[in-house]
Structure formats: C-alpha cells, structure tokens
Amino acid sequence: MTARIDHLVTSGTFTLDGGSWDVDNNVWILGNDDECVVIDAAHDGDAILSAVGDRTLKAVFLSHGHDDHIDAVGDLVEGQPELRIYLHPDDRMLWDRIYPDDAPDLELADGQVLQAAGTDVHVLHTPGHSPGACCFYVPELGTLFSGDTLFSGGPGATDKSFSDFDTIIESIRGKLAGLPPGTVVRTGHGDATTIGDEVGHLDEWVARGY
Numbered sequence: 001m002t003a004r005i006d007h008l009v010t011s012g013t014f015t016l017d018g019g020s021w022d023v024d025n026n027v028w029i030l031g032n033d034d035e036c037v038v039i040d041a042a043h044d045g046d047a048i049l050s051a052v053g054d055r056t057l058k059a060v061f062l063s064h065g066h067d068d069h070i071d072a073v074g075d076l077v078e079g080q081p082e083l084r085i086y087l088h089p090d091d092r093m094l095w096d097r098i099y100p101d102d103a104p105d106l107e108l109a110d111g112q113v114l115q116a117a118g119t120d121v122h123v124l125h126t127p128g129h130s131p132g133a134c135c136f137y138v139p140e141l142g143t144l145f146s147g148d149t150l151f152s153g154g155p156g157a158t159d160k161s162f163s164d165f166d167t168i169i170e171s172i173r174g175k176l177a178g179l180p181p182g183t184v185v186r187t188g189h190g191d192a193t194t195i196g197d198e199v200g201h202l203d204e205w206v207a208r209g210y
Helices: 045-052 073-077 089-098 165-176 195-199 202-208
Strands: 004-016 019-031 035-039 056-061 084-087 113-116 119-125 134-138 143-147 184-187
Touching (some): 004 045, 035 113, 045 073, 056 113, 084 089, 119 165, 165 202
Parallel strands (some): 056 084, 143 184
Antiparallel strands (some): 004 019, 113 119
C-alpha cells in the first residue's frame, strides 16, 4: 500500500530569547490506511490525533527542537507508550526547555533511513536554523519535509540563539540543492515549493545576508 501525505495547520506561539510570536505551523502525516508517522507535533495534540484517526501512530519525527514544533508531543504520547519520538541530539537543549523530565526515545542522524508505513524516509542533517535541524527526504513520493530549513522564498530564520546563517546556506547547498529539481518541499510554515524553484536563488540569499 503506497504511503500518502496528509496535512493540517495548527496555531500557537513560538517562544525563544525572551520573545513570543504567534505562528501557524504545518503538521505532516505520512502513512497509509493502517499506520502513520507525524512530522512535527505542533500546538494541538487533539487536532493531530483527529487527523491520524484510527490509524496506528508509530512515531513522531521532529525536524528540530523549537517549541512550536514539539509542544504537542506530550499530548501525543499520553496513553501511547509505544509511540517513539525522534530528535537530533544537537537540539536536546531546546527540547529540555519544554520537557526537562523526559528524553526523546531515539536520535536522528545524517544518512539514517527510517520507515513510515513501509516507505523509506531519509534523514538529512541540515543545521543552521538550529544545530540539530533535519529534513526528511522521501524519494518514492518526490517529497522533502524541510522543517524550518528551507521555505518558499529562502532559508529559515537565523536571528535567534543557536542559529547561524552561513551554516544554513551550507546545509542547503550541500544537502538539498542536489535533490531532483521537481522535489516538492513541504515546509514547517507556509506554502510548499520545489527544490528547483529555490536553489537557483542561493547566491541572492547569500548576497542579502539573511
């Protein structure tokens, strides 16, 4: 059974460095009629579980540790001890701000291949927006789940703690630019785009410096 992608938008806040901002987040569900994984557990556990429906939720893949991408994890794991949470260890300090008494179950690593309903999900470590930021590439579906590394119109923000502009540019250039141009980029916020529509602008992004 071929995996499919479901999508919902949840609303809440992003808080870091003493500031708080209202945000809308994309939550992606990758799976089939029987089981699925969630990519980024943002804001509203009830809405996410409603979208999952009667499928078995096997895992949550976290693109990074900012609170607006992980703040519904607690709601999802409640009563589901078999659910596994994946996060790159370089973002553990961000995770610990929200869940100081609990640890993610498993660590993401560059080059790792995970499974979602029998479909390969390739982990690409793409630091810059945060040290442990990761993208999830699904060749079978021609899709990249980019978290906050790449958006329609440019790279993710690098004006907060633990972020670095040169690093995110190198991540995009080294890990994402070589993907097939038609790869659909499903972002952490806002509209989808494609690799081909974005990577030709890398030099412009470097020139403007953000």
